[in-house]
Amino acid sequence: MTKKAILLACFAVPILPVFGLSSDRVIAEPTSRPVTTQPGAAANETVNPLSRKMPLHDSSSDKGDLTQLSLEDLMNVEVTSVAKQKQRIGDAPAAITVIGQDDIKRSGLASIPELLRLAPGMDVAQINANQWAISTRGFNGQIANDLLVLVDGRSVYSPAFVGVLWSGIDYPLADLDRIEVIRGPGATLWGSNAVNGVVNITTKSADQTQGWMLDTRAGTEASDTSLRYGGHLDDLTAYRVYMKSRYTDNSETALGDEANDRWSSLQGGFRIDRYGSPKDTLTLQGDSYSQEFDGTEAHPFGPINNVGHLDGQNILARWTHHEADQAETSLQVYYNRLKSDSMPVGFVENTVDVDFQNRFTLGESHALTWGLGARTSWATFDPNQTGVTISTESQTQSMVTGFVQDRITLVPDRLQWYLGTKLEYDDYGGFDVQPGTRLLWTPDHKHTVWAAVSRALRSPSLYEKTDLAVAPFGSLASDHLDDETSIAYEIGYKTKLSSTLTADVTAFATSYRDLIQQDVTLGRTLNGATAETYGAELSANWQVSPQWRLAGSYTLLETFVHEDNLGTERSPREVHSPQNQFQLHSYLDITSTLQFNTSLYFVQGMPSAGGGGFALESVPAYTRVDISVAWHPSENITLTAGIQNLLDDRHPESTTDAFLAAPTETQRAAFVQFNIDF
């Protein structure tokens, strides 16, 4: 292998937890809008097109269909959320998908990263038993740093780590309210790192999770058990506490040998919601988890086996005052801690974040949302692999942010214009602006057309800002790095073709500048690369009959990366995401108590790149078929059995990044699951 390639590889990730954990990362971004699930706030409006919850596809957004909701769902509908009445399916001027509890149950999928497969336009590749590469609109990889992920308003992007540790968000799936996936930039509201998408994971409020719930799943590859109890402290205060344990077995290598990537996890947490008055909600929630991974690092001298640990704790408090549809104030504070001892560099990271948000209307035609936030993260690094050194063993990163967005009604019920910007000041990069504008045209109840132009930034990660050395391969000195910048142009069309058929098309073009590059030839980390992506996402939903629903999507992506000093090699960034993806889901109610669900995913292969001995190997195309049967013998019991990857014994979904986890293959897996509420 060429020296250059090795170096490239070395630096590619020094800090990532190599093995065990490293997985995908996400993005966290600084200031997250409290995505609270709560009271209407965000929800309401399409005001924040991206922001919080928009009742998207679920029927609750279509007023005529409210009777189709279950009682539980009805209790969850926010009176105001759709209040302005116009909130119909199509009313969000952005490419959004909501994965609700019904989708979660029917999918048979067992974790949050796996569930993201359901969202059109998402690129989910399992690297090994405990890690995933997840992104949208390109640049996927174990370090996918353009996707922002929030859990109940708390960013789970680790600045030390440049991404999200997906394994660390292992909530009982039955207690999730929804996963909202926004493709395209959300930086105007959420700030840095919401470059290519935002994932908002929302858990149910405590009053929606009352009583005991036991959910246990046993499978050939993975097993988990969740136990939850919810009760009332007094008439106005509901709480729940939960525990979840998981064990995932070693997967297999391409040769069919047992890999070294098993994963065990124990997580517990609580949530308290107090409805102090009809207009005020106070939420206090927290989680703690401890995980252990076996891992194999793809080291240039040969694979290194190791055992790593990841521990996380967080606590969050939020107050929301909901005055009226368009008048709401919320204040949120949280603390988050992560500790990893993975090689080659372990770290401990602490984050404190405060976020304030307010919404009001001005006259008939302006709906304003604005907010202020502050965040500080401090991390210490511990190189724990021979030969690895870094220039700074601890770093602090602080920022203050603000945003404002106006939704201007140009023609009532027909034409709305969103104009907003995020302002950020951080102690490394200085002052930045991330403006965006969106236009939403709803000529009638069946059609929605929208267009948007947005600027978004990705901040350099803590590790990109340090000097690194990996003996004997070489070293990298970090320049003073600028943010990576992008400008995205999007256009979308949503239509209700009939009462049973809806379709949604989005096309986008994004240009990126100042992409951070680790140039081994120069021995520097610098803002050296540019890129463009183009693509389209098409999805449709067809209620064939009252008992049968089909949902499908197609995603096209073209990526072009321009990077110096790669010679004739292709940039790994260019080939890390599949060009074509297709999926089709069938949800069939055989009887009122028996469901049969089938999912088919096609993911195109990815070519090799990078050159030299450390080339990224190509990944062949694969077709994945999952089937499951769910039986509800009574209202509160569900028995599910299923097979995943029905068509083949195993297949790879991801390729090797040097110093990162060695990819293994995703195997066929069978499971049975039992869920009871009592």
Place this chain on the structure above:
Amino acid sequence: MCRIRLISSLLLASLMAWAPIVRAEEPSKEYLIKAAFIYNFTQFIEWPADSFASPDAPFIVGVAGIDPFNGALDQAFADKVVGSRKVVVKYFNSIAVIEPCQVLFISNSEERTLDHVFRRQLGTAATLTVGEFNSLLTTGGSVRFFSEGNKIRFEINLAAVDRARLKISSKLLKLAKVVTK
């Protein structure tokens, strides 16, 4: 001066023309949700057979007093059945003039006369009485909507439900705040 006033009143008039048209007839979101709840209640409650005049009599949902639903109930029950019965939504100007029905929504406008009527007419009728004012359950009503945060909740008076000989599924009870008065 005159001209300015003319222009400004023209402007004002044209602005008003643009202002959202008042949609008096459109049901509000709140009542769409409440109507959907009422529909759901009918699916989780069993009425005694003798509460219907005949085997093929329709299932009647009544609204007594000033109607806050603006059509939301009709929408919710359109093309729906309860058991195998068709559903008819009826509106009564006041609770004093109601006819027998399986579900009766008692509007806030009837709060003051309610006590009396319960004693005389509703007594042990197999009627699910639904409303949203504070004193509903203490006067003998069965189900009361209230808000918690931004969401709609409901409480059930088990004693009233028993008096009406209705069987409520445990699922519904589980989601309700249960009171016995």
